[in-house]
Amino acid sequence: MPRYARSEREALADLMLDLGPDEPTIDDGWTTRDLAAHLVLRERRPDAAGGIVLPPLRGYTERVRRRIAAHPWPELVGQVRRPPVWSPLSNPLTDELANTMEFFIHHEDVRRARPGWQPRDLSAGLQARLWRPVGLLARAALRRFPADLLVQAPGHGELTVGRGGERVRLVGAPGELVLFLSGRQRVARVQIDGPPAVAERLRAARLGL
Structure with missing residues (x-):
């Protein structure tokens, strides 16, 4: 194992x-x-x-x-x-x-604090393992976020959090979502689709458990 x-x-x-x-x-x-x-x-x-x-x-x-x-x-x-x-x-x-x-x-x-860093090519098993806590992180950090936020990891799953309103989509590999939702938004390689003002608020939010 x-x-x-x-x-x-x-x-x-x-x-x-x-x-x-x-x-x-x-x-x-x-x-x-x-x-x-x-x-x-x-x-x-x-x-x-x-x-x-x-x-x-x-x-x-x-x-x-x-x-x-x-x-x-x-x-x-x-x-x-x-x-x-x-x-x-x-x-x-x-x-x-x-x-x-x-x-x-x-x-x-x-x-990722080093110059010229690149994301690692994580194994499928590690990505699957990192997907497990994404729901907990998202609900803890974004349950009060003023939007209808769809969090997606292609091939792993999706979930919705937030208080409703404008629809925003946060997409990334599980490892990148873990980094984003734990407050490392500036180095997480994710895609955010939605109104620019809401997307910017999401990138600047204080996230993490």
């Missing part, structure tokens, strides 16, 4: 080691060191991980992340590469579910 989470994790760790700790990423203001520390915190510090999604806890989370980021670079990347088996997010039972999308996104956060 393919292990997409593992392959994306390994590829990201290899790329981070090649580039070094001070390279930019798509996450505004974050370097590769910042991103690596985020990933280590998420899997190894459940006491601090809540601040990733809960604003009242973000101060503590950020302090812990900065302490983790101070570790030597090879050690930090090694912790990204070799997650603890006790982690609720990275044990053998949960790794594929919890980490395939996570590590795909962050792999692309580093790749």
Whole structure:
């Protein structure tokens, strides 16, 4: 059975080691060191991980992340590469579910911050796996969007979200839709069909879980 989470994790760790700790990423203001520390915190510090999604806890989370980021670079990347088996997010039972999308996104956060990047030719299996969370991402990010938004991944499926109104179509491969709906609109290779003002609002919206 393919292990997409593992392959994306390994590829990201290899790329981070090649580039070094001070390279930019798509996450505004974050370097590769910042991103690596985020990933280590998420899997190894459940006491601090809540601040990733809960604003009242973000101060503590950020302090812990900065302490983790101070570790030597090879050690930090090694912790990204070799997650603890006790982690609720990275044990053998949960790794594929919890980490395939996570590590795909962050792999692309580093790749697409480099000059001259091009989309990868993803396997059909990985594209199918990335289609699964598209509905959750779309409903979480766009359920209140003031349009009738049709999200389509040719060969995989489609869904409709939004509050209704003018009709807009968002089309792309599953991996590109995951990037778009997680807030990486500026680097996602998608097609938007609809009124220009609504399309521009969609490209500028604050998206993500």
